[in-house]
Amino acid sequence: MGLSPERTVAELRELQELTGDDDGAQRVAWTEAWEKGRSWLREEMAPTGAAEEIDEAGNQWFTLPGESDRALLIGGHMDSVPNGGRLDGCLNVLAGMEVVRRLAEEGTPPLTVRLVSWADEEGARFGRSLFGSSAAAGSMADQDDLRQRRDADAIALPDALAAYGVDLDGALAARRQLENAVAYLELHIEQGPVLESLDLPLGVVLGTFGVERHLVTFRGQAAHAGSTPMDQRRDALAGAAKLELEIREIAKRVGGGAVCTMGSVVTKPGIVTSVVETAECLLDQRHLDAAQLAEMLSNAEAASRKIAAEENIEVEWEKIWSIEPIPFDERLIELADESIVEVAGSSHRLPSGPLHDAAEVARAGIPTVMLFVQSLRGLSHTKLEDTKDEHLELSVQALDRLTTKALEAFA
Numbered sequence: 001m002g003l004s005p006e007r008t009v010a011e012l013r014e015l016q017e018l019t020g021d022d023d024g025a026q027r028v029a030w031t032e033a034w035e036k037g038r039s040w041l042r043e044e045m046a047p048t049g050a051a052e053e054i055d056e057a058g059n060q061w062f063t064l065p066g067e068s069d070r071a072l073l074i075g076g077h078m079d080s081v082p083n084g085g086r087l088d089g090c091l092n093v094l095a096g097m098e099v100v101r102r103l104a105e106e107g108t109p110p111l112t113v114r115l116v117s118w119a120d121e122e123g124a125r126f127g128r129s130l131f132g133s134s135a136a137a138g139s140m141a142d143q144d145d146l147r148q149r150r151d152a153d154a155i156a157l158p159d160a161l162a163a164y165g166v167d168l169d170g171a172l173a174a175r176r177q178l179e180n181a182v183a184y185l186e187l188h189i190e191q192g193p194v195l196e197s198l199d200l201p202l203g204v205v206l207g208t209f210g211v212e213r214h215l216v217t218f219r220g221q222a223a224h225a226g227s228t229p230m231d232q233r234r235d236a237l238a239g240a241a242k243l244e245l246e247i248r249e250i251a252k253r254v255g256g257g258a259v260c261t262m263g264s265v266v267t268k269p270g271i272v273t274s275v276v277e278t279a280e281c282l283l284d285q286r287h288l289d290a291a292q293l294a295e296m297l298s299n300a301e302a303a304s305r306k307i308a309a310e311e312n313i314e315v316e317w318e319k320i321w322s323i324e325p326i327p328f329d330e331r332l333i334e335l336a337d338e339s340i341v342e343v344a345g346s347s348h349r350l351p352s353g354p355l356h357d358a359a360e361v362a363r364a365g366i367p368t369v370m371l372f373v374q375s376l377r378g379l380s381h382t383k384l385e386d387t388k389d390e391h392l393e394l395s396v397q398a399l400d401r402l403t404t405k406a407l408e409a410f411a
């Protein structure tokens with residue numbers, strides 16, 4: 001019957017009915033609902049003849065042998081956040097399944113085609129995202145930390161994983177899965193408002209943002225709110241307030257899609273009768289270009305020192321976390337662009353703010369690209385997450401075209 005994007009739309013509803021509830025998707029990794037989703041996928045995939053394998057990190061693979069052992073990978077994640085949306089992660093897998101069905105029907109593809117559902121993309125239960133893909137990519141280096149992690153019910157991560165056959169210490173053996181990989185494709189909902197605002201169904205992802213995350217602490221002097229004249233205050237919150245406004249100007253100046261967020265300011269002593277002595281600000285800066293990200297960071301540091309001098313307070317920076325930008329493959333970006341134009345008339349190139357499993361695969365040196373399909377109202381990680389059926393269908397078609405092009409280009 002060939003490719004059936006309508007079937008994907010119907011299966012997304014079926015999966016939601018099977019593993020979700022009135023509050024949304026409930027396929028949190030390493031839980032029964034997630035396992036139910038994996039079993040469902042196994043049954044749905046059986047008629048294609050693609051052999052199933054669950055690797056050492058819990059990733060679920062389906063392999064359709066081709067004329068060559070070299071493999072084209074299509075991926076996504078069946079796990080969701082609690083009360084999540086019906087599309088995040090599973091659209092990728094279900095669309096990939098439809099493409100594999102079409103290929104299986106047509107015979108033997110020039111390259112081996114492998115569908116992967118990565119284990120625990122969201123990190124919803126233990127706070128560790130991209131678990132399975134980072135193990136396969138070989139970049140997982142936090143086993144000591146992971147050993148100590150516990151969920152809200154005090155169950156240790158290694159015990160939860162063991163219940164699903166995964167030994168934390170052996171997870172990196174999943175690296176062998178990428179040995180024959182020549183390219184990686186992933187379709188995902190955008191989870192943001194850009195495509196909707198452009199009135200476009202689909203876009204090509206250029207890569208994932210680099211992130212610089214810092215704790216910026218301003219220190220002044222606590223003093224009585226009634227007796228301290230305005231010109232004699234050393235108000236730490238004034239520093240935080242000025243910096244919050246300044247980082248917006250810096251992002252505007254640097255441009256190129258720069259985003260920055262002061263997500264939290266904690267003031268001490270935090271009472272109405274005292275000038276603020278310390279203001280601890282959490283700052284998140286992101287950019288697709290490493291040099292421009294570095295420029296944003298140094299501009300923000302310089303601005304904070306200037307502000308501190310103006311307010312007669314001190315400022316201190318502490319890095320919390322950072323990751324470099326991960327650009328996707330230029331050849332695949334071109335093919336993705338062509339595929340989108342063919343099915344939707346016009347395309348758009350955009351960066352991804354959120355990290356994705358695709359970033360881990362790209363980091364491992366495998367040519368990678370992602371397609372985004374429009375998210376209504378830009379919402380995700382909520383049951384309100386949605387995409388028009390017609391756009392979902394176009395996204396399956398675009399992934400299918402891209403698969404055909406990639407099979408030709410990498411064969």
Ligand SMILES: [Zn+2]
Pocket residue numbers: 077088089121188
């Ligand atoms: Zn996702």
